[in-house]
Amino acid sequence: MTRARGGDELVPEYRWVLPSVLLGDGREDRRIRRSLRDWVVDIAMFLIACGITLLGLPEIQNEPEPLIAIEQVMGGLSCVAIWLRRRWPVGLALVTLTLSAYLELVGGASVVALFTVAVHRPFKISGPVTLLALITLVPYLFLRPQSDIGPLEWGLLLMALILTVYAWGIVIRARRQLIWSLRQRADIAAEEAKRLERERIAREMHDVLAHRISMLSLHAGALEFRPDAPAGEIAMAAGAIRTNAHLALQDLREVIGVLRHSRPGEGEPVDDTVPDRPQPTFADLPTLVEECRQAGMDVRLDLRADGVPEGLGRNLYRIVQEALTNARKHAGGAPVTVTVTGTRGKGLSAEVRNPLWSRRPLRLPGAKAGLIGLTERAELAGGTLEHGPTPEGEFVVRAWLPWPLETTLEDA
Template identity: 65%
Template sequence: MTGPENAMAARQEYRWVLPSVLLGDGVEGRPVKRSTRDWIVDTLMFLFASGLTLLTVPDLSSVPAPLQVTEQVIGALACASVWLRRRWPVTLALAMALLSTSLILVGGAAAVASFTVAVHRPFKISGLVLLVNVLTLFPYAYLRPSPDLSYWGTFTLGAAISLAVFAWGVVVRARRQLVWSLRAQADSAAEQAKRLERERIAREMHDVLAHRLSMLSLHAGALEFRPDARPDDVARAAGAIRESAHQALQDLRGVIGVLRHAGGDEEVPDRPQPTLADVQTLAEESRRAGMDLTLTLPELGEVPEALGRNAYRIVQEALTNARKHAGGAPVTVTVSGGRSKGLTVEVRNPVGVRLGPRIPGAGAGLIGLTERAELAGGRLDHGPRINGDFVVKAWLPWTT
């Protein structure tokens, strides 16, 4: 792949992988870099786990005194382990689930760990962790039955709490994924708009500057191959070169001005665009450069602005190609059509006729013309014909 294609692929991969990384779908045990918000959330989670632990301290009255100290130490360590929930969420949740089979004071840390897994892991993992938590309720209800509830009452209450915590985590995860999805779509739409704007400006630069520079090359080539030309002819050619260079600089300033304007938030204005009536001026300019050009441009009435602009660009690029590849050959330009038929533009020149050096080109002119015609809803055909002519023929719909 080329450099731009690699960059775009990397941006697309980043756009879709980034939500998963931030949601914690990475590798277990990866390094954690907490933001300010993460520190606040983790502190609140630690306080939440500690608060739940303190609420369950009275339940230790039914536990023998030697085991109460063990419960308190493990409960404190369990609350402290909440700070590891981002790096080892699944491991922490499973450890808390196993400890909760017989210990009372790990319930707060177990709830936070279960919630973390539901938020940071897909259902195929978080669902299994939930199942482990529910299964641990069977021995817990047997070993630590509530004085006010039966065995099944204790199990049902614990299962309801586990399901509520899990559901809360799933809702948070779904909301985060929705937000990231909307952001990704917005970024994609912005990138698409920028790409289309760059392509529009690139087409504008190619259409304008390729024409101007080919005219410069044509006049310069005439001076090179006619060193014995009369002073009047040399002066006329030099004047044409100066005028073409001046016009090319003006066009370049206009395009650069649009690029500079594109940095603002306001809408980027279009440069003044040519119309179908300007084809006559284009033909006269080509004739002054020495091109043998025949133009058939009937009176078509009021032509839509976009249609006239596309027709002008097709003629301009076709004449530029004729100067590049068949300099000195006669060129025929025919424009015909109407409201009901659409507009047909045909540019024809003999193949294999070229006077003077060949002007280099990028080879993208006809491709750009085809894209322009298709974007306008029309079609373009180009290539050599049996009679030895090279023809560029486009049809464009006449839409108001």
């Protein structure tokens, strides 16, 4: 993490580097590029300085000629120097404030310079500059006495003017920092949303492709171990391989289409509506179990729940699908029991059991991220997931998902 320019902190959780475009800060080693808004502001500041300078002309009419010439030259130069306020705000303020301790026509530029420092620099810099402005009032009051107002009243008036200008600059700086921090938070939220969407797509593809590929491996293994099988069984296994390969490619093609749709090319319109492929629901569990049975698995399904919302049922479907995929990979041929129970208001539970032994283990490579992904999916849904061997020699995946009394739009 880095600190903002000058050391001021913008957001409690983060410390940012303020962009020069936001605060208009310039550096001595690069040229400042003004936007249209910057040009308007700079012209306004220049006119304000010139206006205050012109108001001070009557005050020097009775001065000696050489002093009047010095006043006019320094007043003109100070007004022209306003165009350098973005590159050297502190230096301009120090010079003009020091000269304003005696010279009358430098006062307009010193006010603008003080305002610029208050906007562009943190308190540890702008505070001492403001203190210098207050200190320069002392010699000014003695060297430039007013005939129509006392020194005390005149000093209080000038002090109020300086503090008002400084407070105005502080308010503008705080507002710019707030806007900048809100933009940063919005950008972070957008990046977080993109990351979550990528994780969601990756999780869905892992669940789908792991299931399809394990089915392919199961049927291919059957052909490998039984090359002398009847022609009908070989044709059935080949058809199952072709079907699952087609479904896997179709799932992959749909997700790639989603990714391409969410990242349009140059010149293409951006559409925020990302088309999702059809998602399975709780009603598709019997179809999933029947598909596993046709592949040779011994799966028993016990459903004791009804009216499960779509979102909740989709999460449960993915958990059961991944659990069956793991059972097929590590305990092929062993009987698997799937038990689903739940009622509205108490939650929905799923338990997948299978013995640890295997007659036909599938030698499939894996990243060992399936159970981790299931745990993350359950936790994101507000539930829990447990998995591991039991003393009875079984491997159990047990999940619980909340099922509220009232169905929300996300669950519907």
